[in-house]
Amino acid sequence: MxxxxxxxxxxxxxxxxxxxxxxxxxxxxxxxxxxxxxxxxxxxxxxxxxxxxxxxxxxxxxxxxxxxxxxxxxxxxxxxxxxxxxxxxxxxxxxxxxxxxxxxxxxxxxxAPGYGNMRLSLETIPDTVILEEPFCITCKITNHSNRKMKLVLKMCDTDSIRWCGSSGRYLGKLPPSSTLSFTLTLLHLQLGLQSVSGIRITDKLLKKTYAFDDVAKVCVIPSMVRRRK
Missing domain, CATH: 2.60.40.1230 (Gamma-adaptin ear (GAE) domain)
Incomplete structure (x- = not known):
């Protein structure tokens, strides 16, 4: 980044x-x-x-x-x-x-890496989370195009992830060269080093969907490990 x-x-x-x-x-x-x-x-x-x-x-x-x-x-x-x-x-x-x-x-x-018209980066994410317990991440979107975007967020569950909250959330309008931050809640169903995937953002003006998978990894541990600490 x-x-x-x-x-x-x-x-x-x-x-x-x-x-x-x-x-x-x-x-x-x-x-x-x-x-x-x-x-x-x-x-x-x-x-x-x-x-x-x-x-x-x-x-x-x-x-x-x-x-x-x-x-x-x-x-x-x-x-x-x-x-x-x-x-x-x-x-x-x-x-x-x-x-x-x-x-x-x-x-x-x-x-220089190419990001296309839209770039998603993570502002906050925990290194370690507990199995089947919700945690939050904060994402930032940057509009690299030369036109305004009208964005809708959809979260897709995977084998190891369950997203919390309603999908199809309206994020708002994003002018060119501007950024927008939002917080998501999710939980992991599998132990070990797990990937954060399943974020989909649609530009309603162009009717184009951007897929963001494997945006980060977190270490998922059983709850008993956290209690011992």
Whole structure:
């Protein structure tokens, strides 16, 4: 969705040892970025690679970053198509101690996912639920088309899901590039990791129905497990 975890692998393909002085990510204007390459030890942040700054020949290393799409771009994510710029990665390195460091800049791109005219995302959902006990989820719909929608919600039961409440509920009108949130109640009939499926939303103006299945997974546990806790 709006969160992206980026793993960058750096490998020394030369025949000699190289020394990594700095690896930094500069996100594009669409994203904010956080480095995930440190751990907290005794109240201080330490690099996950320790104090070791060199790479032997053919040795590799992975760097992890968390990118988030800024709100102004998130609301218009339907217009983001094809390749998008994620930012640039700067690597400062040298072959021998004492020599001048070299800078290598890599432009990072990704293929933006296509959502079609309508996108459904989950705002809240529990990780764990109790078998045959109702729980709530909050959904958000985004209109990525260039026209107004008039929406009706229908919930379809599956082998493991029973939806609570009346189906055929009118959600209202949704202008272009706008969002609409609503809460649903359901319960699961099977234990284990279960999928949330069976959401159907119809645009009455176009008479088109959008199906949303496997939108999330929850862990269903027996009631006795919750009591013991």
């Amino acid at each position: 709006n969160d992206l975890f980026l793993e960058v692998q750096i490998q020394n393909t030369s025949s000699s040892t190289v020394f990594i002085q700095k690896v930094s990510l500069e996100p594009s204007e669409m994203y904010t970025g956080v480095e995930l390459n440190t751990v907290n030890q005794a109240g201080e942040d330490e690099c996950t690679f320790g104090t070791r700054t060199f790479l032997q020949s053919m040795e590799g290393r992975q760097y992890l970053y968390h990118l988030q799409l800024k709100q102004e771009f998130s609301d218009k994510s339907g217009a983001i198509r094809g390749l998008t710029e994620m930012g640039k990665l700067d690597i400062v390195w040298k072959r021998n101690l004492g020599e001048m460091a070299m800078l290598q800049t890599i432009q990072l791109e990704r293929e």
